Amino acid sequence: MRQYELTVIFPLEEDLYKAGREHVLADLAHHGAQVEKTEEMGDRDLAYPINKKTRGRYTLYTIKLDPAQLVALERAFKLNNNIIRHLFVKVEE
Template sequence: MRQYELTVIFPLEEDQNKAGREQLLTDLNANGAVIDKTDEVGDRDLAYEVKKRRRGRYVLFTLKLDPAKVAILDRSFKLNANLLKYLFVNIEE
């Protein structure tokens, strides 16, 4: 298992934020991810408009995950309408 940072931008609306977060955590747990740390970065302006929104709620996850599962999670995150953007970054040891 490798260490990753996952940065996610959720919509500001509480119902979409909560639904997006629940779906994300369900997907991570189903694929065997071990979440070490969760940081609420807060609400910020986006550099450009994403899905007709100019602001989003940023959350940073530090997790351990099998590298083969990243592609599977990438596909499921693309189908999650309650995620504006996400980025996996591999943390070198």
């Protein structure tokens, strides 16, 4: 198991945000990830418009995940309409 930081940008709308968070946590659990910490980073401007949206709600997750599950998890996030963008970063120990 490796440690990763996952940053996810959700839409500002409350119902889409809640649905997106639930899907992220369900997908992480389904792929065997252990969520160690969740940090709400608040609403921020996007660097460039994505699907005509200029703001998003950022959330940072610190997780432990088997590297073999990373590709499947990224694919699940790409297919989720309630996620604007996501980024996995491996934490060096």
